[in-house]
Structure formats: C-alpha cells, structure tokens
Amino acid sequence: xxxxxxxxxxxxxxxxxxxxxxxxxxxxxxxxxxxxxxxxxxxxxxxxxxxxxxxxxxxxxxxxxxxxxxxxxxxxxxxxxxxxxxxxxxxxxxxxxxxxxxxxxxxxxxxxxxxxxxxxxxxxxxxxxxxxxxxxxxxxxxxxxxxxxxxxxxxxxxxxxxxxxxxxxxxxxxxxxxxxxxxxxxxxxxxxxxxxxxxxxxxxxxxxxxxxxxxxxxxxxxxxxxxxxxxxxxxxxxxxxxxxxxxxxxxxxxxxxxxxxxxxxxxxxxxxxxxxxxxxxxxxxxxxxxxxxxxxxxxxxxxxxxxxxxxxxxxxxxxxxxxxxxxxxxxxxxxxxxxxxxxxxxxxxxxxxxxxxxxxxxxxxxxxxxxxxxxxxxxxxxxxxxxxxxxxxxxxxxxxxxxxxxxxxxxxxxxxxxxxxxxxxxxxxxxxxxxxxxxxxxxxxxxxxxxxxxxxxxxxxx
Amino acid sequence: xxxxxxxxxxxxxxxxxxxxxxxxxxxxxxxxxxxxxxxxxxxxxxxxxxxxxxxxxxxxxxxxxxxxxxxxxxxxxxxxxxxxxxxxxxxxxxxxxxxxxxxxxxxxxxxxxxxxxxxxxxxxxxxxxxxxxxxxxxxxxxxxxxxxxxxxxxxxxxxxxxxxxxxxxxxxxxxxxxxxxxxxxxxxxxxxxxxxxxxxxxxxxxxxxxxxxxxxxxxxxxxxxxxxxxxxxxxxxxxxxxxxxxxxxxxxxxxxxxxxxxxxxxxxxxxxxxxxxxxxxxxxxxxxxxxxxxxxxxxxxxxxxxx
Ligand SMILES: Nc1nc2c(ncn2[C@@H]2O[C@H](COP(=O)(O)OP(=O)(O)OP(=O)(O)O)[C@@H](O)[C@H]2O)c(=O)[nH]1
Ligand SMILES: [Mg+2]
Numbered sequence: 113x114x115x116x117x118x119x120x121x122x123x124x125x126x127x128x129x130x131x132x133x134x135x136x137x138x139x140x141x142x143x144x145x146x147x148x149x150x151x152x153x154x155x156x157x158x159x160x161x162x163x164x165x166x167x168x169x170x171x172x173x174x175x176x177x178x179x180x181x182x183x184x185x186x187x188x189x190x191x192x193x194x195x196x197x198x199x200x201x202x203x204x205x206x207x208x209x210x211x212x213x214x215x216x217x218x219x220x221x222x223x224x225x226x227x228x229x230x231x232x233x234x235x236x237x238x239x240x241x242x243x244x245x246x247x248x249x250x251x252x253x254x255x256x257x258x259x260x261x262x263x264x265x266x267x268x269x270x271x272x273x274x275x276x277x278x279x280x281x282x283x284x285x286x287x288x289x290x291x292x293x294x295x296x297x298x299x300x301x302x303x304x305x306x307x308x309x310x311x312x313x314x315x316x317x318x319x320x321x322x323x324x325x326x327x328x329x330x331x332x333x334x335x336x337x338x339x340x341x342x343x344x345x346x347x348x349x350x351x352x353x354x355x356x357x358x359x360x361x362x363x364x365x366x367x368x369x370x371x372x373x374x375x376x377x378x379x380x381x382x383x384x385x386x387x388x389x390x391x392x393x394x395x396x397x398x399x400x401x402x403x404x405x406x407x408x409x410x411x412x413x414x415x416x417x418x419x420x421x422x423x424x425x426x427x428x429x430x431x432x433x434x435x436x437x438x439x440x441x442x443x444x445x446x447x448x449x450x451x452x453x454x455x456x457x458x459x460x461x462x463x464x465x466x467x468x469x470x471x472x473x474x475x476x477x478x479x480x481x482x483x484x485x486x487x488x489x490x491x492x493x494x495x496x497x498x499x500x501x502x503x504x505x506x507x508x509x510x511x512x513x514x515x516x517x518x519x520x521x522x523x524x525x526x527x528x529x530x531x532x533x534x535x536x537x538x539x540x541x542x543x544x545x546x547x548x549x550x551x552x553x554x555x556x557x558x559x560x561x562x563x564x565x566x567x568x569x570x571x572x573x574x
Numbered sequence: 575x576x577x578x579x580x581x582x583x584x585x586x587x588x589x590x591x592x593x594x595x596x597x598x599x600x601x602x603x604x605x606x607x608x609x610x611x612x613x614x615x616x617x618x619x620x621x622x623x624x625x626x627x628x629x630x631x632x633x634x635x636x637x638x639x640x641x642x643x644x645x646x647x648x649x650x651x652x653x654x655x656x657x658x659x660x661x662x663x664x665x666x667x668x669x670x671x672x673x674x675x676x677x678x679x680x681x682x683x684x685x686x687x688x689x690x691x692x693x694x695x696x697x698x699x700x701x702x703x704x705x706x707x708x709x710x711x712x713x714x715x716x717x718x719x720x721x722x723x724x725x726x727x728x729x730x731x732x733x734x735x736x737x738x739x740x741x742x743x744x745x746x747x748x749x750x751x752x753x754x755x756x757x758x759x760x761x762x763x764x765x766x767x768x769x770x771x772x773x774x775x776x777x778x779x780x781x782x783x784x785x786x787x788x789x790x791x792x793x794x795x796x797x798x799x800x801x802x803x804x805x806x807x808x809x810x811x812x813x814x815x816x817x818x819x820x821x822x823x824x825x826x827x828x829x830x831x832x833x834x835x836x837x838x839x840x841x842x843x844x845x846x847x848x849x850x851x852x853x854x855x856x857x858x859x860x861x862x863x864x865x866x867x868x869x870x871x872x873x874x875x876x877x878x879x880x881x
Contacts, residue, residue: 164622167624167709167710167711168624168709169622169623169624170621170622170623171622185879213613403600489616490614491614492614492616496603498598498601499598501598503598505603508614509611509612509613509614510604513604513610514610514611515604515605515609515610515611516604516605516611517602517603517604517605518602518603518605519600519601519602519603520598520600520601520603521600522598522599522600536599536600537599539599539600539601542602545613545614546613547613547614547615547616547618548612548613548614548615550619552711552713552742553711554619554710554711554712555618555619555622555623556618556622557618558616558618
C-alpha cells in the first residue's frame with residue numbers, strides 16, 4: 113500500500129467518523145455484477161422502492177421492520193457540480209412502464225446517484241432530537257469493465273500468458289481461431305507497426321465478442337474492448353495478448369498501451385469509484401450461467417472470484433481503517449425466472465458459484481450471506497405438463513411477441529451439477545414484459561426478496 | 575445474445591427425447607392461439623398502499639364536552655331569545671320588531687365569528703391535503719390544492735401561472751422557488767424583528783414572570799404573522815391548532831441549526847446587545863427561540879414539505 117493511498121484511507125476513515133458524530137452518515141454501496149447480471153434494473157427498482165417506502169408505502173416490508181419503522185423520508189440528493197453522469201431512475205422506470213415496455217440498454221458509461229434517508233434516532237428520546245440523515249451512494253457502470261480490476265495487479269507479460277492459456281481451451285479456442293492463427297504467425301521480431309497492432313486488436317475484440325454473445329462467457333479482458341464507453345475505440349486500445357515468443361517492437365508497443373490503458377481506467381473509473389465501500393452486493397445471473405452450459409458456469413465463477421480478490425480483498429491495515437466492505441451479499445438475480453419452490457435452490461447455487469469470491473470476502477473480515485432476488489417480478493407461478501408429468505413452472509408475457517407463455521426453467525440444482533446434468537443442452541431464457549407499472553413509480557415496483565436483501569445489508573446502519 | 579443451443583420451441587412441438595430418469599429439459603410453451611396477452615398485474619399498488627395511522631380519528635371526550643356545552647349555550651339562548659321576541663310581540667308590535675332586530679344582529683355577529691373561526695381552521699387543513707397528495711404522488715389533487723392555495727395568498731406575492739401544464743416535479747420546484755422561498759425569507763425577517771424585541775424586553779425587564787408573558791404573547795403573534803404570509807388567517811381554534819403543529823414540527827427543525835446560530839449572532843451584534851450585555855445570556859436564549867419559532871412556523875405552514 114503506497115503512502116498516498118494510505119493517506120487517503122486515513123482521511124476517508126476520519127470523514128466517516130466525523131459524519132457519524134453529527135448524524136450524517138454516508139454508505140457507499142457497491143453493486144457489482146458481470147455484464148447482464150441485472151445491475152441497472154436492480155438499481156432502478158431499489159431506488160423506486162426506497163422512494164416509495166419513504167412516502168410510507170410498504171414496498172420494502174422487511175427493511176422497514178428491520179429499521180423499526182423509523183424511516184421518515186427518502187429523497188434523491190440534488191445534483192451539485194459533478195462531472196460524472198447521473199443515473200436516471202425516472203428514464204429507466206418510464207421505459208419499463210411504457211407500452212410496449214423496454215428494458216435498459218447495455219450500460220455504456222458509469223453514472224452515480226445518492227439517496228438521502230432520514231431516519232428517526234434509535235434512542236427512546238429519538239422523537240425529540242433532529243433526525244439522522246443517511247446517504248446511500250450508488251453507482252452504475254458496464255459490467256464488462258469490472259474485469260479490468262484483476263488486470264491492475266498484472267504486467268502485460270503475465271496477463272498475456274494467462275489470457276492466452278485460457279483462450280486456447282474449450283469453446284474459446286474455436287471462437288478465437290482467427291486471432292490465435294494471427295498471433296501464431298507473428299515473427300519473433302514483429303515491428304511496432306500500427307497496422308499489425310490494429311489488426312490484432314480487431315481480431316481479439318471480435319473473439320471476445322463471440323465469447324460473450326454466443327457462448328455466454330464472462331471472464332473476458334479488457335473490459336473496454338467489449339464496451340468501449342463514451343470515448344469509443346481510441347488508439348489506446350490497440351493492443352492484445354502476445355505469446356512471449358514475440359519480443360520485438362510490437363511487444364513493446366502492446367506493453368506500453370496495456371500500461372496506459374490500465375492507468376486510464378484506474379484514473380477515470382476504478383480509483384474514484386471502486387476504492388472504498390462500506391457494503392457490497394454481488395449480483396449473479398446464476399440461472400443464465402447454468403443454462404449457458406458448464407464452461408460458462410465455471411467461467412462466471414472464476415470471473416467473480418478474480419473481481420472479488422480486488423474489491424473485497426483487503427489487508428489488515430485497510431480492514432482496521434474500514435476500507436473494506438463489512439457486509440457482502442451475494443444475490444442470484446432474476447429469481448422470477450424460476451417458480452417459488454426453486455428459489456431456495458437458486459440461493460444455494462449462488463453460494464456455490466461464488467465460492468471463490470466468498471472466500472476472499474470472508475478472508476478480509478466481511479460477513480456474507482446469499483439471497484435470491486428479482487428486482488422486478490415479471491412472472492407468476494404456473495404448472496406445466498411435460499411428458500406426462502406436472503412440473504412447477506412460471507408464466508409471463510414475452511417481451512417481443514407480447515404473448516403469454518409458460519416457461520419450465522429446468523431443474524435448479526442446489527450445488528454445482530454433476531456432469532450428466534450438462535447433457536441436457538443449452539437454453540436461453542426469453543425476456544419478459546415487466547408487469548403493469550405506474551410510470552411515476554408512486555408505489556415502487558413489484559419485486560421478490562429485495563427487502564430481505566436490503567434489510568440484511570444496510571438496516572443496521574439506519 | 576442468443577447462445578447457439580437456443581431451442582425455443584413453439585407449443586409442444588419438437589420435444590426432445592429426455593435422458594431416462596433425468597428431469598425434463600427447460601423449455602418455453604407458448605399459450606394456445608398466441609393472442610397478445612395483457613401485462614401481468616399483481617395488484618401491487620393496493621398491496622403496498624400507505625396505511626393511515628390508527629387513532630387520531632373521532633372526538634376526544636374533552637372535545638365532545640366542549641361541543642355539547644357550545645350547543646347548549648347557543649341553542650338554549652336561541653330558544654330563549656325566540657320566546658322573548660314572541661313575548662315582546664304580544665306586548666306591542668313595535669316592541670317585538672325592535673327586540674327581533676337586536677336578537678338577529680347579536681346572533682348574526684356570533685355566527686359570523688364562528689364562521690370565520692371555522693374557515694381559518696379548515697384552511698390549515700389544505701396544507702395537510704396538499705402534502706399528503708404530494709407524498710402519494712397524486713398529481714391531480716396536488717395541482718388543485720396548489721391552485722386554491724395560490725388564490726388565497728396575500729396580494730403582492732409572486733405566483734406561478736399554469737401549474738397544470740407542468741410535470742409535478744417542475745411545478746413543485748417552481749412554487750418552491752417563486753413563492754415559498756420568498757415567504758421563508760419574510761418569515762425569517764419577522765423572526766429577527768421578534769427576536770430583537772424579545773431580547774430587548776428580556777434584557778431590561780424587572781421580573782422573569784413578565785418575561786414569560788411577553789414572550790408568549792410575542793410568540794403567538796409571530797406564529798400568526800407567519801401564517802398570514804402563507805395566506806392563513808387563523809382564528810382562535812386555528813391558532814391553537816397552528817401552535818400544536820409548530821410544536822410537532824419543532825422536533826424536525828434542527829435545534830442546532832447553523833443558520834439560526836448565525837442569525838442570533840447577527841441580532842446580538844446590534845447596538846442593543848452592546849448596551850445591555852449583562853443580561854445577555856437569558857436574553858440570547860429568548861432571541862434564539864424567536865428565530866427558531868419563525869422557522870418552525872414557516873415549516874408548519876408551507877404547502878409543500880421542504881426539500
Ligand atoms: N425477469 C427479470 N428479468 C430481469 C430482471 N433483472 C434484469 N432482468 C433481465 O436482464 C437484463 C439485463 O439487466 P440489466 O440490469 O440491464 O443488466 P446490467 O447488469 O446492467 O448489464 P450491463 O449494463 O450490460 O452490465 C434485462 O434486460 C432484463 O431482461 C428481473 O428482476 N426479472
Ligand atoms: Mg447496466
């Protein structure tokens with residue numbers, strides 16, 4: 113830990129203590145999740161339901177009860193002079209409530225929003241004292257970028273070796289055939305030509321896209337290759353992993369750009385937003401990973417563990433200074449894709465897929481728990497008759513077609529499935545239409561288990 | 575993103591042969607006929623609706639007692655007056671007419687006073703209604719209440735035209751900026767003036783008992799003045815209800831408010847403070863209370879909750 117970041121941690125700790133003293137605490141809540149895990153929808157629902165709860169509606173009963181009914185008011189903290197874009201819950205809510213409804217697009221840039229929660233004090237004379245104001249800081253960002261975190265601790269050579277080893281295995285090898293052929297054909301003394309660099313970048317990026325979009329894989333680095341963000345594909349990105357047999361000018365160029373890329377990501381994204389958290393929730397689309405096959409499942413687990421090593425991992429000093437999250441919740445999202453009775457299995461399965469990630473969080477002193485949530489409940493329980501037997505299923509309205517359908521999501525195992533399980537083949541869950549929503553969000557939106565998750569995560573701070 | 579193994583199946587066609595003993599594979603079964611289906615409705619709005627706080631409805635026994643006494647006094651005296659008028663007519667027509675005129679005049683004044691009281695009291699209720707509508711997000715009711723309130727405001731205050739064409743957030747922000755913020759400033763000025771007087775009186779007065787009296791009288795006047803800024807003319811019942819509100823809101827207006835402290839300092843650095851520095855401690859407390867009272871009264875009367 114360098115002196116500068118130590119100083120920052122000390123300053124942050126002092127600020128936290130001062131805020132607690134005057135009843136103006138700040139909770140930085142990290143909502144982490146790989147791409148398409150459901151972060152944007154989760155935040156939209158969290159904000160809408162908290163705002164409604166602040167008006168007295170029972171949208172989050174478990175949280176209200178855990179807070180002893182002391183929540184008096186919830187409002188969005190007005191914008192100041194931030195240069196960071198603002199998360200726009202109203203726009204997302206409007207799109208979800210519109211006819212026909214739209215889910216949020218892939219997130220392309222980060223954005224932040226703070227909610228202020230006024231709570232009555234806990235003491236018996238609480239009613240006479242001014243209320244405490246707890247500010248909840250939230251951020252949204254493209255899930256792909258999260259995987260830049262593990263790269264911060266690697267040089268270009270080490271990263272290349274690890275990435276290429278992974279790329280030559282399993283379905284990746286087929287998806288990246290062109291790229292692998294390209295680097296294998298590079299002469300050891302390849303010169304620092306931008307034509308080569310750009311060609312390599314294009315092939316590598318296309319390979320990553322194929323891995324993400326057709327194979328459901330998640331451990332794909334660097335993040336901005338898949339989601340270049342507001343600044344597009346700058347020359348900064350024209351690098352790729354190289355085998356150590358290539359040592360000429362091209363290798364130097366790639367190593368330089370790799371370092372510059374990480375500096376850029378660190379300065380603009382990771383340091384300002386991922387350096388200090390009080391609480392963390394890790395969203396995992398377990399069911400999607402399960403349906404995308406064995407390789408996608410283990411790949412998701414590895415990606416989560418690699419990210420957790422950075423976000424939740426903390427040394428003793430950071431822990432002492434409260435720089436590491438003290439509670440980390442792991443949540444299977446889109447729990448409405450399975451019938452009620454399968455939701456416990458979903459929560460159990462998230463426990464297994466996040467084994468590595470949980471280990472890291474626990475090792476740095478955090479308490480962890482596992483949940484199954486649906487930020488927006490889009491289905492109801494149903495029964496399907498398959499091959500003569502009745503099975504529990506869900507019923508919803510399909511997003512594109514607008515017609516009703518019963519979906520049998522398959523068996524949800526409580527632990528990582530046996531090899532035979534994967535023989536059942538792949539499946540892609542259709543997208544559903546959200547239920548009828550009020551576009552002003554006056555009463556939040558229907559969810560499953562969001563209140564229990566929040567109660568566990570933040571109620572002790574209210 | 576559609577994995578290659580996407581096997582979305584229409585209807586029950588294309589079932590795969592399952593591995594013996596294994597659970598069936600996941601699948602999508604479209605509804606028969608496949609007509610567009612309405613979106614699901616879980617009745618969420620009703621399930622989470624704001625529950626009204628229990629109690630506080632119905633009359634307390636004290637209120638019943640008061641109302642009964644009022645009915646008795648008024649009713650019996652009306653009957654009594656009627657009898658008396660009839661008796662006077664029996665004596666002489668002109669005497670009857672004269673008594674009738676006196677009775678009508680007297681009772682007219684009494685009823686006018688009651689009517690004014692009721693109006694003042696009920697006007698305060700609009701604040702509750704508007705705030706409740708705001709909390710519920712009920713745009714229509716809020717707009718109606720805001721318009722009615724604007725119509726009642728004292729002349730000379732800036733108003734916002736055409737609230738109906740705006741989204742609710744924008745309308746509220748405008749009302750806040752154009753009307754409520756200036757009112758808050760005026761209220762603060764009233765508070766400063768009252769603080770100055772309270773300070774002066776407390777610093778020079780001979781007895782603490784007299785202080786308390788002056789303070790209470792000045793406080794009530796201040797609260798009514800602030801209410802008038804918001805377009806309320808509370809009578810006696812209205813003032814009592816207003817004072818109750820102020821007492822409730824005092825808990826939420828931070829007693830340690832920095833703004834209050836700054837204002838007290840402003841008042842105390844005035845010339846009076848220099849002259850009577852001896853009694854300053856108690857007097858400063860009195861001044862501070864006035865400023866706080868003005869703020870709390872403003873809080874209690876504003877049609878939209880602050881911030
Ligand atoms: N049925 C259901 N679907 C959900 C839910 N949450 C997310 N989804 C689906 O998952 C998709 C992705 O959700 P997002 O919130 O956009 O995912 P994200 O993590 O923000 O993804 P990136 O921005 O790409 O990182 C949505 O378009 C929905 O189709 C849920 O609670 N219920
Ligand atoms: Mg997103």
